[in-house]
Amino acid sequence: MDLSKLLAPGAVKVLSNVTSKKRLFQDLGDIAGSIYRLDAAQTVDALQERESLxxxxxxxxxxxxxxxxxxxxxxxxxxxxxxxxxxxxxVDRLPVDLVFALFAPKDSGVEHLKALALVSRTMRDPETCEKLRANTDPAALHAVLTEAQSRQAA
Structure with missing residues (x-):
């Protein structure tokens, strides 16, 4: 599994006006709708349903x-x-500034878990997170994420 296949360059954004988790999920739904042609309202509902767990x-x-x-x-x-x-x-009660959302087919099974594990490994790397926090250009952020996976595989 490859992060560059999971994450379209246009699906990387820097947002300044997110004030709540609900607003964040709406932004994620809007972006997923415009980039991947998903139904934004269904996407938001699915995110909220998962978060309620x-x-x-x-x-x-x-x-x-x-x-x-x-x-x-x-x-x-x-x-x-x-x-x-x-x-x-x-879990550590710290506020969040890096959000990587995944959307999977209802019946994706192991593919969803593999993608979640890949993203989790990538986002656990302190060097990757430091680079993400130091950049505000979406193209640079996409490059950091896709290059991070290459570094980890080496």
Whole structure:
């Protein structure tokens, strides 16, 4: 599995006006809708439904919201760097500024888990997170994420 296949360059954004988890999920739904042609409202509902099972803030300022959706053929992602960290009920109680959302087909099974593991490994790397926090250009952020996977594989 390859991060560059999961994450379209246009699905990487820097946002400055996110004030709540609900607003964040709406932004994720809008971006997933415009880049991957997903239904934005269904995407938001699926994210909120998954989040109700337990927060997806994994610590160190990182959140990995994810959802399974109908009408999706492959696992896809959206990465957001938030200019103002957001309270996310993370496991370490720290606010979140790096968000990597994954969307998988309802019946994706192991592919969804592989993608989640890949993103989790990438976002656990302190050097990668430092580079992500130091950049505000979406193209540079996409490059950092896709190059991070190459570094880890070497």
């Amino acid at each position: 337990g927060p997806t803030g994994v610590g160190h300022g990182v959140a990995l919201p994810h959802a399974r959706l109908d009408d999706l053929d492959e696992v896809v992602g959206v990465f957001l760097r938030l200019e103002k960290p957001l309270d996310f009920d993370a």
